[in-house]
Amino acid sequence: MIRFENVKKKFGDTVVLNNISFNIEPGEFIVLIGPSGCGKTTTLKSINRLITPEEGKIFVNGQDISKANPVKLRRKIGYVIQQIGLFPNMTIEQNIGLVPKRLKYSKSEIKKITKDLMEMVDMSYDEYAHKYPTELSGGQQQRIGVLRALAASPPIVLMDEPFGALDPMTRATLQEEIVRLQKKLKKTIVFVTHDMNEALDLADKIIFMEHGEIVQMATPDEMLANPANDLIRDFMRKSSATSDPSNLTAADFMRTNAISVYKKRSIRECTDLMARQHIDSLLIKNDDDTYVGIITIKDVRKHGKSSGSIGEIIPNENITSDAGENAKDAFDKLYNSGDNYVVVLNNDKTIAGIISKTSMATAMADTLWGDMQ
Amino acid sequence: MSFFETYGDRLITAIQVHLCYVLTSVTIGFVVALILGILLSRIPQYAKIIMPILSIFQTIPGIVFIGVLFLYLGMIPATVIIALAVYAIFPVLKNTYTGLLDVKPEYIEAAKGCGMSPLQTLFEVELPLASPSIITGLRMSTIYTVSWAVLAAMIGLGGLGEFIYIGIASNNNELILAGAIPSAIMAIILSLLIDVLGRFIIPKGLRGAK
Numbered sequence: 001m002i003r004f005e006n007v008k009k010k011f012g013d014t015v016v017l018n019n020i021s022f023n024i025e026p027g028e029f030i031v032l033i034g035p036s037g038c039g040k041t042t043t044l045k046s047i048n049r050l051i052t053p054e055e056g057k058i059f060v061n062g063q064d065i066s067k068a069n070p071v072k073l074r075r076k077i078g079y080v081i082q083q084i085g086l087f088p089n090m091t092i093e094q095n096i097g098l099v100p101k102r103l104k105y106s107k108s109e110i111k112k113i114t115k116d117l118m119e120m121v122d123m124s125y126d127e128y129a130h131k132y133p134t135e136l137s138g139g140q141q142q143r144i145g146v147l148r149a150l151a152a153s154p155p156i157v158l159m160d161e162p163f164g165a166l167d168p169m170t171r172a173t174l175q176e177e178i179v180r181l182q183k184k185l186k187k188t189i190v191f192v193t194h195d196m197n198e199a200l201d202l203a204d205k206i207i208f209m210e211h212g213e214i215v216q217m218a219t220p221d222e223m224l225a226n227p228a229n230d231l232i233r234d235f236m237r238k239s240s241a242t243s244d245p246s247n248l249t250a251a252d253f254m255r256t257n258a259i260s261v262y263k264k265r266s267i268r269e270c271t272d273l274m275a276r277q278h279i280d281s282l283l284i285k286n287d288d289d290t291y292v293g294i295i296t297i298k299d300v301r302k303h304g305k306s307s308g309s310i311g312e313i314i315p316n317e318n319i320t321s322d323a324g325e326n327a328k329d330a331f332d333k334l335y336n337s338g339d340n341y342v343v344v345l346n347n348d349k350t351i352a353g354i355i356s357k358t359s360m361a362t363a364m365a366d367t368l369w370g371d372m373q
Numbered sequence: 374m375s376f377f378e379t380y381g382d383r384l385i386t387a388i389q390v391h392l393c394y395v396l397t398s399v400t401i402g403f404v405v406a407l408i409l410g411i412l413l414s415r416i417p418q419y420a421k422i423i424m425p426i427l428s429i430f431q432t433i434p435g436i437v438f439i440g441v442l443f444l445y446l447g448m449i450p451a452t453v454i455i456a457l458a459v460y461a462i463f464p465v466l467k468n469t470y471t472g473l474l475d476v477k478p479e480y481i482e483a484a485k486g487c488g489m490s491p492l493q494t495l496f497e498v499e500l501p502l503a504s505p506s507i508i509t510g511l512r513m514s515t516i517y518t519v520s521w522a523v524l525a526a527m528i529g530l531g532g533l534g535e536f537i538y539i540g541i542a543s544n545n546n547e548l549i550l551a552g553a554i555p556s557a558i559m560a561i562i563l564s565l566l567i568d569v570l571g572r573f574i575i576p577k578g579l580r581g582a583k
């Protein structure tokens with residue numbers, strides 16, 4: 001279905017794809033994975049001629065694509081771009097219907113397709129179809145981006161990190177949905193990800209890339225059993241770490257939406273923020289984003305004045321933990337201290353998130369009764 | 374009271390003539406600028422050199438330009454309209470060009486990826502996304518042209534400038550105001566009309582985003 005023969009691509013002097021060759025059978029789900037900048041996006045874009053390699057040949061359906069009409073070629077290949085790229089001047093329905101419209105589908109057909117697809121991802125047609133992309137959340141936009149690629153039921157779909165901005169729940173739903181669709185409609189999918197778990201779950205075959213070369217192309221089982229080099233082993237270990245409780249780190253449990261403010265913000269702004277967010281403390285940070293301490297609403301009351309900046313109030317030294325610290329140690333700290341949460345810090349002392357007693361309880365329930373999410 | 378009795382009819386004619394100059398020359402200038410802007414945006418590497426050269430023309434005083442044209446073409450309305458149209462081009466050209474270049478590459482890539490041809494990409498993605506900027510250019514052009522059209526009177530071709538010149542020559546403040554106030558009002562009304570036009574042209578999804 002898709003065949004690369006010694007494909008080479010340079011940007012200026014840097015070689016981005018170095019003699020890539022592989023073959024994808026019809027109906028296969030291929031996942032491209034590898035560190036950032038290794039050439040995944042470039043490989044993907046070569047397939048629909050958004051990028052033209054200097055050397056080598058690419059065949060789609062037996063046809064040498066350098067001889068194909070790019071516009072026609074692309075209408076047969078669905079494409080989800082890494083930056084989502086929904087057109088802000090078009091409604092959701094117009095975005096999804098873009099390729100079908102080019103292929104002269106009737107209006108009612110387009111509406112039906114849009115409706116069916118949106119239902120598939122739990123978005124109501126009536127509520128969202130006539131909205132504009134900016135009115136949707138990042139996750140919703142990403143779903144629409146995927147639907148747009150599927151709309152004209154192309155036999156091949158290219159997806160560049162399509163689930164990057166999704167919460168784990170939606171991500172899991174969409175992953176299942178994609179696999180189901182692919183099996184049912186026998187689509188050939190080339191899917192780019194950073195996430196080895198996602199690759200292992202989805203792929204018929206994984207292509208692991210590094211520095212513009214293919215390090216290994218294998219089924220998930222093969223790759224798990226015989227990773228070709230240390231980097232792959234590393235990727236695998238990171239992904240399996242999450243399934244072994246003793247390897248869990250503070251970062252795995254923290255909430256990343258903790259609210260923090262710079263020292264220079266005024267006290268009035270900070271109290272407003274607390275009231276609006278229904279919270280009784282704020283994380284305080286320096287101008288360079290490093291963590292200072294926390295200030296509670298009680299501290300503010302004790303301080304008396306509501307003029308001046310929040311930095312004038314002496315912050316509490318809340319307990320902290322490193323993002324990489326063992327989760328159990330972080331929990332112990334939290335349990336033994338009187339504080340309401342642990343502030344999790346990155347290596348550079350910036351705030352990564354917080355672990356509250358609720359996060360702790362959820363984690364325990366998870367291990368007792370399985371995945372609570 | 375007596376002022377309107379004496380000058381009323383002439384004032385109305387002058388407003389009509391003035392408006393006519395503005396509308397014709399802005400329309401011509403706009404179309405030319407839009408086409409030029411689109412063409413230049415297809416060749417940004419050359420446009421980087423061409424745009425500054427074009428902007429030099431902008432700095433030639435209107436009086437000089439209209440005077441030179443007058444020598445070649447004579448005292449006909451085309452002289453005024455050509456001169457004004459040339460000046461109307463630049464703001465629209467600049468805003469069309471930058472508006473098109475400011476369209477994020479991800480949209481153009483997504484459009485290509487969806488199998489849109491370059492022309493479809495231009496008309497359905499790039500121009501709509503650049504439309505707020507283009508409309509701003511049109512507004513600037515129009516407002517400038519209303520004031521430049523005063524120069525028409527310099528070569529005896531009427532418009533509100535007539536009142537201003539006679540007023541200056543005869544030291545009559547009433548006449549100066551009779552030329553200046555309507556042209557100010559004209560500029561305001563036209564720019565309001567362009568806002569309304571913008572409401573139809575600028576895609577809904579872009580409002581508030583810009």
Ligand SMILES: Nc1ncnc2c1ncn2[C@@H]1O[C@H](COP(=O)(O)OP(=O)(O)OP(=O)(O)O)[C@@H](O)[C@H]1O
Pocket residue numbers: 011012016035036037038039040041042043082
């Ligand atoms: N248009 C370009 N001009 C110059 N260099 C480029 C261009 N596009 C990509 N590159 C370079 O080519 C290399 C591969 O890029 P590519 O986008 O394929 O990486 P990737 O594997 O998709 O990375 P990521 O996971 O971060 O998306 C990178 O080093 C990148 O900086």
Ligand SMILES: [Mg+2]
Pocket residue numbers: 040041042082160
């Ligand atoms: Mg990429």
